[in-house]
Amino acid sequence: MTLYHIMKIKKYVNHAILYSLLILFGITMVFPFLWMLSTSLKDPSQVFTASLQLIPDPIVWKNYAEAWEAIPFGRFYMNSVAVALAVTLGQVLTSSMAAYAFSRLKFPGRDSIFLGYLATMMIPGMVVTIPVFILLKSLGWLDSYKALILPGVFSAYGTFMLRQFFMTLPADLEDAAKIDGCSLWRIYWQIILPLSKPALSTLAMFTFLGNWQSFFWPLVVTSSESMKTLPIGLSYFQDIYTTEWTLLMAGSIIVLVPALLVFILNQKFITQGIALTGLKG
Amino acid sequence: MARVILQNVWKRFGDAEIVKDFSLEVPDKEFCVLVGPSGCGKSTTLRMVAGLEEVTAGDIIIGDRRVNDLPPKDRDIAMVFQNYALYPHMTVYENMAFGLKLKKFSDPEISMRVKEAAEILGIAHLLDRKPKQLSGGQRQRVAVGRAIVRKPKVFLFDEPLSNLDAKLRVQMRAELKKMHERLQSTIIYVTHDQTEAMTMGDRICIMKDGSIQQVDNPLSVYEKPDNRFVGGFIGSPPMNFMEAEVIVRGEECFLNEGMFEIAVRRRYKDNVMPYVNKKLILGIRPEDIHDKLSFTLNLKEGNVMSGMVDVVEPLGSEIFLHVNTGKNEIICRVDAHSKVQPNNIIELVVDTRKIHLFEAETGCSILQ
Ligand SMILES: Nc1ncnc2c1ncn2[C@@H]1O[C@H](COP(=O)(O)OP(=O)(O)OP(=O)(O)O)[C@@H](O)[C@H]1O
Numbered sequence: 001m002t003l004y005h006i007m008k009i010k011k012y013v014n015h016a017i018l019y020s021l022l023i024l025f026g027i028t029m030v031f032p033f034l035w036m037l038s039t040s041l042k043d044p045s046q047v048f049t050a051s052l053q054l055i056p057d058p059i060v061w062k063n064y065a066e067a068w069e070a071i072p073f074g075r076f077y078m079n080s081v082a083v084a085l086a087v088t089l090g091q092v093l094t095s096s097m098a099a100y101a102f103s104r105l106k107f108p109g110r111d112s113i114f115l116g117y118l119a120t121m122m123i124p125g126m127v128v129t130i131p132v133f134i135l136l137k138s139l140g141w142l143d144s145y146k147a148l149i150l151p152g153v154f155s156a157y158g159t160f161m162l163r164q165f166f167m168t169l170p171a172d173l174e175d176a177a178k179i180d181g182c183s184l185w186r187i188y189w190q191i192i193l194p195l196s197k198p199a200l201s202t203l204a205m206f207t208f209l210g211n212w213q214s215f216f217w218p219l220v221v222t223s224s225e226s227m228k229t230l231p232i233g234l235s236y237f238q239d240i241y242t243t244e245w246t247l248l249m250a251g252s253i254i255v256l257v258p259a260l261l262v263f264i265l266n267q268k269f270i271t272q273g274i275a276l277t278g279l280k281g
Numbered sequence: 282m283a284r285v286i287l288q289n290v291w292k293r294f295g296d297a298e299i300v301k302d303f304s305l306e307v308p309d310k311e312f313c314v315l316v317g318p319s320g321c322g323k324s325t326t327l328r329m330v331a332g333l334e335e336v337t338a339g340d341i342i343i344g345d346r347r348v349n350d351l352p353p354k355d356r357d358i359a360m361v362f363q364n365y366a367l368y369p370h371m372t373v374y375e376n377m378a379f380g381l382k383l384k385k386f387s388d389p390e391i392s393m394r395v396k397e398a399a400e401i402l403g404i405a406h407l408l409d410r411k412p413k414q415l416s417g418g419q420r421q422r423v424a425v426g427r428a429i430v431r432k433p434k435v436f437l438f439d440e441p442l443s444n445l446d447a448k449l450r451v452q453m454r455a456e457l458k459k460m461h462e463r464l465q466s467t468i469i470y471v472t473h474d475q476t477e478a479m480t481m482g483d484r485i486c487i488m489k490d491g492s493i494q495q496v497d498n499p500l501s502v503y504e505k506p507d508n509r510f511v512g513g514f515i516g517s518p519p520m521n522f523m524e525a526e527v528i529v530r531g532e533e534c535f536l537n538e539g540m541f542e543i544a545v546r547r548r549y550k551d552n553v554m555p556y557v558n559k560k561l562i563l564g565i566r567p568e569d570i571h572d573k574l575s576f577t578l579n580l581k582e583g584n585v586m587s588g589m590v591d592v593v594e595p596l597g598s599e600i601f602l603h604v605n606t607g608k609n610e611i612i613c614r615v616d617a618h619s620k621v622q623p624n625n626i627i628e629l630v631v632d633t634r635k636i637h638l639f640e641a642e643t644g645c646s647i648l649q
Pocket residue numbers: 294297299317318319320321322323324325326472473
């Protein structure tokens with residue numbers, strides 16, 4: 001055997017080990033989801049069997065229909081979609097505008113204001129729950145879309161993240177735009193934003209997902225059935241005495257699908273490098 | 282078209298004085314080159330003319346208007362950046378049309394202007410591409426095109442060729458000059474490359490540490506540098522500098538380098554007399570030092586030196602020799618077919634008509 005062959009074999013062995021490890025981790029990550037899917041298609045009597053049966057027999061499709069009927073899914077769905085979209089849109093807009101100011105405009109006290117804004121990230125959300133609740137209450141906004149949406153629209157984290165990204169955009173582009181006759185607003189809108197698509201869509205995705213699965217805040221500020229969102233709806237399946245596992249899992253799958261879609265559609269943007277090749281090399 | 286005047290312009294960033302008392306008048310249609318070493322404030326000066334940087338003190342006038350307080354878009358200028366600064370998300374066409382759209386030109390007018398500029402620059406076939414699909418030279422043309430379509434009064438260039446390879450740079454140099462002739466526009470062109478400055482400029486403005494050193498046409502700058510810095514900066518290989526003492530013997534005046542003497546020509550005698558027995562800086566360009574064997578003309582007592590050859594650099598068209606005189610290392614240019622070898626002793630003749638003399642402390646020329 002030549003050295004070449006030995007090296008080749010070594011390479012195969014290395015790859016084999018690497019891939020096995022990766023596959024193992026992959027399975028560990030995916031398994032809970034598969035189990036959820038599997039449970040959602042089982043007969044209630046089969047949920048707690050001793051054998052690890054991934055493909056149920058029989059496959060009980062009607063779990064989905066039942067889950068859909070059990071709670072006002074339609075209304076909750078609409079609420080969730082509306083709230084998550086509004087928060088996402090609002091947050092991307094306010095964060096990017098603030099980030100533009102903090103990264104590109106020169107005004108006195110800019111950096112200290114930014115630092116102060118950042119400092120709010122250190123305060124745990126729970127701490128401000130009651131003050132914000134009281135604020136909303138005194139505004140008379142409890143149990144409304146305003147209560148569900150507005151507190152989520154402003155984000156120090158989003159501002160910080162986009163500011164860091166904007167700072168990597170070359171200043172010459174802005175100078176060129178100024179000479180071309182752009183106002184600050186237009187530079188933001190037609191130069192900065194289009195060039196920041198990867199960062200914007202990353203932020204949008206995290207905001208959407210975070211909001212989609214948000215349970216605590218909607219629970220706190222809503223009381224009427226018509227204002228509830230999906231995660232609260234799911235909790236209906238879980239009773240103090242009984243939990244209808246098959247329905248809960250079916251419901252969870254129904255709730256999961258849009259989130260999964262958002263993730264898959266955004267994947268392209270997130271992995272896409274930043275094409276700043278209008279500049280040299 | 283318009284002239285550009287900078288009057289006693291200053292720029293400070295905090296405490297740092299970057300541009301100091303800069304006064305320059307660029308007449309209409311002139312191609313004026315700002316040249317100087319890296320960090321001397323060329324870009325800052327240009328950006329002040331563009332309106333991208335505020336002026337700390339002084340006035341900037343374009344045409345007949347004082348533009349200090351005008352935003353860039355109202356100054357009727359166009360700028361080409363070193364890294365081109367093309368908008369990556371727009372096609373070549375959109376890049377060139379962007380400024381015109383903002384100025385509310387009609388679509389047919391925009392299309393006509395873009396096509397015309399693209400034709401001039403030979404990029405008509407690239408209009409639908411994005412910048413990342415272009416080569417460096419093509420991007421450079423697009424950047425120039427974006428400036429041309431606006432038909433500005435003044436073009437500002439900030440080292441537009443420095444990202445191109447040597448061959449393309451030579452080609453673009455000629456093209457930009459042709460463009461200038463064709464458009465008859467006023468151009469201020471920043472570079473740190475003295476060759477670019479010499480070949481392109483109607484006039485050259487040499488800067489150092491934020492101050493103007495000399496403004497003149499290329500030949501004058503080359504032949505009559507105002508100070509030691511200009512003499513050393515313009516020309517490649519650079520001028521040789523050596524300390525020399527002024528001595529008088531009878532009627533004649535000599536410059537004594539230590540190892541050799543050079544007679545001062547009669548017409549420079551008055552300039553040199555105040556420095557008798559003092560040191561001056563003698564400057565001689567490489568091409569004004571000749572191999573004695575091939576130089577027969579005007580061979581006079583007191584302008585011959587000898588030294589040992591350290592390095593021989595053949596360029597094909599000529600040879601540069603690095604010669605050690607015993608006190609100084611100098612560079613001289615000799616015939617391409619010279620048979621000189623390293624470690625040879627060579628006799629050299631200085632063309633005394635072409636010497637430069639600078640004050641030792643201030644570096645100012647004393648021959649003006
Ligand atoms: N915004 C700024 N704040 C502080 N200092 C600055 C700023 N812009 C430029 N400078 C300083 O001003 C000096 C001159 O910069 P400038 O860009 O004008 O140099 P330059 O002559 O164009 O050099 P180069 O040939 O390298 O481009 C540099 O020392 C630089 O550090």
